[in-house]
Amino acid sequence: MGLNDLCKKVATRDHIAGQKANICCSQETKMPVITQADVRVICGDKLSSFVFKPSRGASGGILLCWDDRERFMIDWRMGNYSISVLFEDRATSWRWICSSVYGPCEDEDKGGLWEELSSVKRDWGLPWCILGDFNVTRFVEDRNQPGPISPAIWRSSLHGLHRKSYWICRSLIWGLHGATYGRSLLSLS
Numbered sequence: 001m002g003l004n005d006l007c008k009k010v011a012t013r014d015h016i017a018g019q020k021a022n023i024c025c026s027q028e029t030k031m032p033v034i035t036q037a038d039v040r041v042i043c044g045d046k047l048s049s050f051v052f053k054p055s056r057g058a059s060g061g062i063l064l065c066w067d068d069r070e071r072f073m074i075d076w077r078m079g080n081y082s083i084s085v086l087f088e089d090r091a092t093s094w095r096w097i098c099s100s101v102y103g104p105c106e107d108e109d110k111g112g113l114w115e116e117l118s119s120v121k122r123d124w125g126l127p128w129c130i131l132g133d134f135n136v137t138r139f140v141e142d143r144n145q146p147g148p149i150s151p152a153i154w155r156s157s158l159h160g161l162h163r164k165s166y167w168i169c170r171s172l173i174w175g176l177h178g179a180t181y182g183r184s185l186l187s188l189s
Helices: 006-019 036-044 108-122 153-158
Strands: 023-027 051-052 062-066 072-078 082-088 095-102 128-133 186-188
Touching: 006 036, 023 095, 023 128, 036 051, 036 062, 051 072, 051 082, 062 082, 062 095, 082 108, 095 108, 108 128
Parallel strands: 095 128
Antiparallel strands: 023 062, 051 062, 072 082, 082 095, 128 186
C-alpha cells in the first residue's frame, strides 16, 4: 500500500473516519520513520496513540494506531514480522493483545513468523486479535499469481498456536484500499 505519499495518507484518514474505527493497522507502510504528525495525517486526531515498525528501504513497515481514550498500552513488542500491543480497556479494565502482522514472502522464513507469534501467546496468554497480511495462502482463489500452494506452510503455521475460540474486534479496518483480510484474520483466546 505505502503511506509515504500525502494522497494515500489523506485517503487512508478519510477511510478511517468513515469507518469510525478506534484501532487501525497498516502493513507495507514503506515509511522508515513515522512521527506524531504523520499519524495525525494518516489517522486523524482520534487515533493518536501508535507504535510502528520501520520499513527497510522501500518495503515493509507496520503501523498500529488506537484511540487512547478507549484503551491504553500496558506493554508492546516488536518482532521481525509483527508488532504486538498489550492493551487495557479503560471502561472495563479488560486486558487483551492486538498484533499487526506483515509476514515474510519466502517460505523458508515463515517459520520465524509463527515462532514470533507463539512467543507472544506464551508470554502474555490473554485474549488476542491478530490482523494483517500473513503472506500465506490457504485457498487457491486467494492467490494473485499462478503456482502451487504449500499445504505444509499453512498446517504447520497454525498447529502450534492451539486455536481455542474466535472473536472479532469491533471497529477494526479490515479492507483498506480494497484489500481483503477476511481469511487473514486469526483471533485467539
